[in-house]
Amino acid sequence: MKLRLPAIALFVGLTISAVPMRSLASTHVAAQNKQDLITELIVERLPGRSSLGAMSLIENEFDLNATVESKIVDRLEVIQLDQPITRTEANALVQQLVGSGKVASAEINEKRYVATAPYDPGYPEQWYLKDFATVDKGIGIESAWLHTTGSPSLVIAVIDTGYTVHEDLATPLPGYDFYGNDADATDPGDARLLNQCSETPSAASSSWHGTKVAGVIGAKVNNGIGIAGINQQSQIQHIRILGTCGGDTSDEIKAIRWAAGLPVDGVQLNPTPARVINLSLGGGGACSTSEQEAINAATTAGSIVVVAAGNAGVSATNSSPANCNNVITVAATTKTGARASYSNYGSKITIAAPGSDIPVTSGASTYTIGSGTSFAAPIVSGVVSLMLSVNPTLNNSNIMTLFNDALHPVANPFPTGPSACSSNINDTYYCGVGIIDAGHAVDAALSIAPEVFSPMQPVRIADTRPSGLVSSLNPLTLDLKGTFGLPTVGLGAVALNVTATGATQGGYVTVWPCAATKPLASSVNYAAGEDIPNTVIASPDQYGKICLDSFTPVNLIVDLSGWFISGDEFHTFTPQRAFDLRQTGLVITPTTPYAFQMTGNFGIPTTGVSSVVLNVTATGATAPGYITVWPCDQPQPYTSNLNYLPYQDIPNAVIATVDANGQVCFGSSSPTFLIADISGWFAQGSNLNVMTPQRLFDTRPTKRISTTPIYILDLSAASPIALGAATAVVLNVTATGATKKGFATVWPCDQAQPPTSNLNFDANEDIPNLVITKVSATNTVCFNASTPVNLISDLMGWFAP
Numbered sequence: 049m050k051l052r053l054p055a056i057a058l059f060v061g062l063t064i065s066a067v068p069m070r071s072l073a074s075t076h077v078a079a080q081n082k083q084d085l086i087t088e089l090i091v092e093r094l095p096g097r098s099s100l101g102a103m104s105l106i107e108n109e110f111d112l113n114a115t116v117e118s119k120i121v122d123r124l125e126v127i128q129l130d131q132p133i134t135r136t137e138a139n140a141l142v143q144q145l146v147g148s149g150k151v152a153s154a155e156i157n158e159k160r161y162v163a164t165a166p167y168d169p170g171y172p173e174q175w176y177l178k179d180f181a182t183v184d185k186g187i188g189i190e191s192a193w194l195h196t197t198g199s200p201s202l203v204i205a206v207i208d209t210g211y212t213v214h215e216d217l218a219t220p221l222p223g224y225d226f227y228g229n230d231a232d233a234t235d236p237g238d239a240r241l242l243n244q245c246s247e248t249p250s251a252a253s254s255s256w257h258g259t260k261v262a263g264v265i266g267a268k269v270n271n272g273i274g275i276a277g278i279n280q281q282s283q284i285q286h287i288r289i290l291g292t293c294g295g296d297t298s299d300e301i302k303a304i305r306w307a308a309g310l311p312v313d314g315v316q317l318n319p320t321p322a323r324v325i326n327l328s329l330g331g332g333g334a335c336s337t338s339e340q341e342a343i344n345a346a347t348t349a350g351s352i353v354v355v356a357a358g359n360a361g362v363s364a365t366n367s368s369p370a371n372c373n374n375v376i377t378v379a380a381t382t383k384t385g386a387r388a389s390y391s392n393y394g395s396k397i398t399i400a401a402p403g404s405d406i407p408v409t410s411g412a413s414t415y416t417i418g419s420g421t422s423f424a425a426p427i428v429s430g431v432v433s434l435m436l437s438v439n440p441t442l443n444n445s446n447i448m449t450l451f452n453d454a455l456h457p458v459a460n461p462f463p464t465g466p467s468a469c470s471s472n473i474n475d476t477y478y479c480g481v482g483i484i485d486a487g488h489a490v491d492a493a494l495s496i497a498p499e500v501f502s503p504m505q506p507v508r509i510a511d512t513r514p515s516g517l518v519s520s521l522n523p524l525t526l527d528l529k530g531t532f533g534l535p536t537v538g539l540g541a542v543a544l545n546v547t548a549t550g551a552t553q554g555g556y557v558t559v560w561p562c563a564a565t566k567p568l569a570s571s572v573n574y575a576a577g578e579d580i581p582n583t584v585i586a587s588p589d590q591y592g593k594i595c596l597d598s599f600t601p602v603n604l605i606v607d608l609s610g611w612f613i614s615g616d617e618f619h620t621f622t623p624q625r626a627f628d629l630r631q632t633g634l635v636i637t638p639t640t641p642y643a644f645q646m647t648g649n650f651g652i653p654t655t656g657v658s659s660v661v662l663n664v665t666a667t668g669a670t671a672p673g674y675i676t677v678w679p680c681d682q683p684q685p686y687t688s689n690l691n692y693l694p695y696q697d698i699p700n701a702v703i704a705t706v707d708a709n710g711q712v713c714f715g716s717s718s719p720t721f722l723i724a725d726i727s728g729w730f731a732q733g734s735n736l737n738v739m740t741p742q743r744l745f746d747t748r749p750t751k752r753i754s755t756t757p758i759y760i761l762d763l764s765a766a767s768p769i770a771l772g773a774a775t776a777v778v779l780n781v782t783a784t785g786a787t788k789k790g791f792a793t794v795w796p797c798d799q800a801q802p803p804t805s806n807l808n809f810d811a812n813e814d815i816p817n818l819v820i821t822k823v824s825a826t827n828t829v830c831f832n833a834s835t836p837v838n839l840i841s842d843l844m845g846w847f848a849p
Contacts, residue, residue, distance in 0.1 A: 086129070086138035088157035091145065093123040101150040102127065110141055126157060165190060168267075170275035170415065175383055176402035176427065177276070180460040180485055185385035186402060187427060189278060191487025192434050195494070197269070198281030199437035201534055204265055204429060205307035205322035205351075207300065208258035208329065210235035210288035215413040216267045216274035217259070218284070221320050224306055225288040226299040233286040235259065237411075245293035256411035258286055260418050261328050263409030264426040265433070274415060275407050278430025278486070282437070285322055290329060300327070300369070301342040304353065308346035309505065311800040321349065321533065323436050326429040327369060328356045328422035335372035347374045347444035348798060348825045349505075352436070354378060354429040356421035363394035371396045374444060376432070376451070379479040380404060380424040385463040387479055391421055395473055399451055399459055399480040401427040431486045435493035441502050441613065442493060451481060456492035460485050500617040500734045501847045503610040503776035503822035506545075506795060506804040507532055510606040513550065517601040518557075524604060525562060529592020534611055539588060541612040541620040541728065543820045546596070547581040547605040547808050548574040554697065555600035560622050563589035566597070569623035569725040573665050573697040574602065579789065579808035583701040583818040585612070585661050585727060587620035607804040609820055610776065617734035623663070623727040624650050630668065630723070636675075636716040643680050644724070647710025652729050657706055659738040659845075661728040665699040666692040666720045672814070673718030675700075678740065681707035684715055687741035687842040691782050691814035692720065701818040703730075703778055703845060705738040738845040741780065745841050748785065752836040753792070759831040760797055761841065763823060774823050774846040782816040782840040783809040783833070790835030798824035801832070809837060818844070 091102050103114040106129070117128035133141070138156050145154040165171070178186035203221060210233045211220055223233030237254035244251075266284050267277035287307055289299040302312045309321030325346060343353055353375045358367035370377045370392065380391040380403025387393065388404050403424035410416045435450075436442055442450075451458055459482030462469040469479030509532055510524060518524045528534050528542060548557055556570035574580040586594045596604060612618045627644060629636065636642050648654045666675055674688035690700035704712045714722055730736050744761060753759045763777065783792055791805035799822075807817035821829055823846075831839060 085132040086135060086156055087132045088117060088129065089127045089138070089142065089154055090120070090157050091125055091127050091154045092152040093125065094150070094152050095123070097150070099125060099127070102145055105145060105148055105150060106141065109144060110137070123152070166269045166276045167272065168269060168274055168276045169272070170407055173407050174275055176406060180483065184383045185381065185460070185463065185483060187431065187483070188485050188487045192431070192490040195490045196434050196437045198279035198434060199440070200281050200283065201531065202282040202433055202436055203285050203320050203322040204279065204282055204324040204326065204433050205285045205287055206258055206261050206265070206326050207287045207289055207303045207307065208261055209238055209255060209290045210258050211262060211286040212256055212259045212411050214259055214263070214409050216271070216409050217262055218266065218268060220262070221283050221285040223286040223288070224315065226302045227288050227291045227295055233288045235288065238290065238292050240292050247294070254411060257290070257328070257422065258288070260408040260410055261326060261422060261426045262286070264406065264423055265326070265430045267409055274409065278427065279433045282433050283320070285320060297336060297339060301338050304342040304346050308349040308351040310345055310349055317800065322351055324429050324433045325351050325353045326426050327353065328425045330356060330358045330367045330370055332366055333368055335368045339369055340372050343369065343372050343374050345798070350443060352376065352432050352444050352447055354425050354432060356425040357397055358392040359390040359420050360392055361390050362392055364392040364396040365394055367392055376428060376447070378421060378425045378428045379469065380421045381469065381479070381483055384465070385483060386465065386467040387469040387477055388419070389467065391479070393469070393477045393479055395478060397478060397480040399428060399484050400424065400462070400469055400482065401484050428484055431484055431489050434486065434490050438490055439493040439496060441499045442496065446496060450492045450496070453492065456495045457482070458485060458489040458492050459483055499613070499775065499847065499849070500730070500736060501610055501612050501776060501820070503820065503847070504533060504608065505799050505822065506607050506609045506802040508605070508804050509608050510604065513603045513605070516603065517550070518596060518598050518604050519601040520597050520599065523595050523597035526594050526596070526606065527592060528588050528594060532608055539592060539611060540618055541585050541587045542608060543610045543612070544584045544586055545581055545607040545609065545804070545806055545817070546572050546584050547579060547805060548572050548598070548602045549579045549605065549808065551578070551600060551602040552576055553600050555598055555602060557596060557598045557602070557604065559584050559586045559594060559596050561587050561589035562593040562595040563591065564622045567623045569625050569663070570665060570699065570723070571623070571663055573699045575696065578810055580699070581805065581807045581815070581817045582663070582699045583820065584663070585620070585701065587622070587728070605805070610822070617731050618728065619731070620728035621651060623725045626650070626662070626724040626726045628723045629721045635719045636714060636722055637719045638715070638717055641684070641713050641715040642722065643711050643713050645710060646706050646712055646726070650726055654710060656732050657710060657729050658732045658734065659703050659705045659730045659736065660712065660726055662702045662704055663699055663725045663727070664690060664702050664714070665697055665723040666690060666716070667697045667723060669696070669718055669720035670694050671718040673716055673720060675722065676715045677702050677704045678713055679705045679707035680711040680713040681709070682740055684713070685741045687743055687780070688782060688816065689780055690816045691784070693814060698816070700780070700816045703738055703818070735848040736845060737848060739843070742843045744779070744843050747838045748840070749838070751838070752785070753831055753833050753839050754836045755832055755834065759839070761829045761831065763827045763829065773848060774827070775849050776820055776822050776847040777829065777843060778845040779819045779821065780816060780842045780844055781807060781819050782814060783807055783837045784814045784840065786813070786835060786837040787811050788835050790833055790837060792831060792833040792837065792839060794819050794821050794829060794831055796822040796824040797828040797830040798826065801830070
């Protein structure tokens with residue numbers, strides 16, 4: 049077990065003084081600043097007068113054509129000039145208009161711009177946030193802030209000494225202390241006495257290192273005190289592994305896993321997994337196997353790991369975790385852009401960032417100056433968090449690719465001169481691809497089209513049992529924007545598993561965006577005493593909320609398994625009733641399938657559509673059977689989309705491919721009525737690949753699935769999915785042959801089994817459900833059940849990377 053020491057340098061006092069500042073734009077058109085070219089006036093007409101008098105004066109005196117661009121209120125109008133004039137000319141025109149007596153008032157219609165520069169008094173001293181084009185070679189944060197100041201749903205973990213309460217830092221999320229083995233991540237101080245620690249025998253006062261790192265990432269902005277953090281919105285989570293004499297690799301491994309939402313023995317799962325993990329620490333030696341495995345698991349789970357290069361002024365190949373794979377290793381530069389003399393260098397470096405003379409938050413709500421790669425790393429962590437804020441679907445591989453993308457460079461080149469870093473990996477003082485630029489990095493993140501679907505480890509987001517019955521008089525509202533790991537922007541729809549339970553009479557559940565009128569549609573149909581699940585792809589309203597209510601009182605359990613990004617690839621809307629064959633008396637039988645025209649209806653275009661999102665319910669059957677849904681121009685497959693028993697109303701979600709004419713066919717093995725509601729459609733070219741259903745497995749009659757052993761489905765051989773070609777799969781899973789009530793869970797095998805359900809079943813029932821699940825890194829999906837049951841699974845489609 050090797051000893052870890054925080055990678056920190058000397059700290060000196062800082063006196064912060066308030067300095068007035070303003071943000072200036074300096075783009076020129078010829079010799080005239082654009083802000084001084086005027087094209088519009090705001091004019092108030094006199095009572096009873098038209099605009100003609102003012103416009104004729106403008107045309108006669110200034111040889112300009114003028115039109116009313118818009119009306120603000122009553123007699124107040126915006127006058128548009130046909131060509132720009134200078135500010136001097138505009139001032140003269142305003143004076144002449146007012147002096148003519150033809151208008152009540154006139155003024156220039158001044159431009160307004162986003163204010164990005166904060167008024168924190170220490171901000172002028174934060175040289176590293178300035179634009180690289182200035183004397184100080186900073187990261188150009190204000191260019192990034194024009195796009196985003198962060199996402200409240202994003203979590204940044206700081207694995208360090210813990211935290212102290214500070215006036216300029218928001219209250220962090222609950223973290224963990226692996227150094228002290230408890231849930232209190234506060235920093236008690238790491239002061240040491242002379243000869244107290246064998247590897248660092250000198251005495252030292254407390255470093256308050258975790259508090260300093262947190263301030264670089266997320267110090268409060270525009271609060272009139274202190275400094276400004278890079279990310280103004282996201283939440284910080286502290287995980288303590290360092291104390292008086294450093295820390296251990298074993299605690300670092302635990303912390304990385306816990307931060308990413310992965311299991312650690314004896315510790316509850318982290319309910320708020322981090323997208324960015326900052327490690328401003330290190331020690332000598334190679335990256336251990338266990339250390340690398342923890343990092344690999346974290347990045348697979350969706351985290352980005354950022355590591356300080358180290359402060360020994362040597363090659364980082366001998367500093368761990370800086371020398372591990374799948375991490376962003378950060379070297380430090382000075383105000384001039386030169387390599388800081390203490391910074392490690394070499395082929396293990398990914399990128400550089402300012403690290404010298406950094407104003408930071410410290411203990412007891414004080415401020416100081418920090419120098420070291422410990423403060424270069426959180427600068428990169430902050431920038432990466434902004435990249436994820438504008439494109440939440442980016443993963444570790446995407447970030448690494450962007451960092452090396454010459455077409456969308458995220459860094460500025462190193463200046464030449466003494467102590468210069470090199471971007472040539474063959475040179476001794478290689479410091480990565482350059483000095484990170486926040487604006488360039490966010491632009492690069494925006495250049496990648498986000499994946500239409502982002503699968504998640506399933507998480508329970510609502511359970512109204514035992515006393516919170518949902519009804520039409522007591523609806524359930526879920527606020528999804530920025531919660532449960534969902535983004536605040538770009539959230540088009542969510543994949544939910546909704547289970548109705550505890551009803552005393554039959555009914556149905558409706559799910560819809562709260563701001564819309566409740567539709568005449570059903571999302572889950574249930575009978576008294578039954579547990580009925582259904583996958584629901586629901587579109588939140590503009591406030592991020594979805595509503596659920598029920599025709600009769602029932603308890604609801606809701607699990608979240610992923611989300612769809614808003615955009616041109618997937619279009620959702622409030623559910624609409626597509627058809628109800630009970631109204632026409634048409635019974636579907638094995639010999640009389642039903643074809644329905646999807647495109648050209650419900651606002652769906654006639655071309656460019658690949659598939660539609662349906663909720664299909666079988667009702668009125670007098671014998672058991674199953675429903676199959678398929679594109680009408682293909683043969684009917686030997687698979688099922690929902691199974692039913694006599695006199696049951698059984699729903700299931702279906703993502704159905706439309707044929708060349710925009711039609712979908714429905715067939716049944718026994719006579720039954722069908723009801724279908726539609727809630728969205730996928731465009732051709734999206735990363736959803738819907739296919740003719742393919743039977744993956746059927747455990748009948750002798751291979752019942754239970755809690756042990758777990759059934760592992762290897763999708764590598766599942767045609768047409770090749771190894772690694774899917775991030776998530778769309779399955780239809782049916783439970784059958786149970787002798788008592790239970791539930792089944794489906795999850796990616798490289799993650800811990802979640803405490804959620806994908807389908808609930810009763811004894812002697814055939815219960816289907818559509819399951820959209822993330823695929824493990826080895827292309828496997830796991831299944832188990834709380835009680836023995838046979839499972840049947842059909843592959844309906846997959847989401848490509």
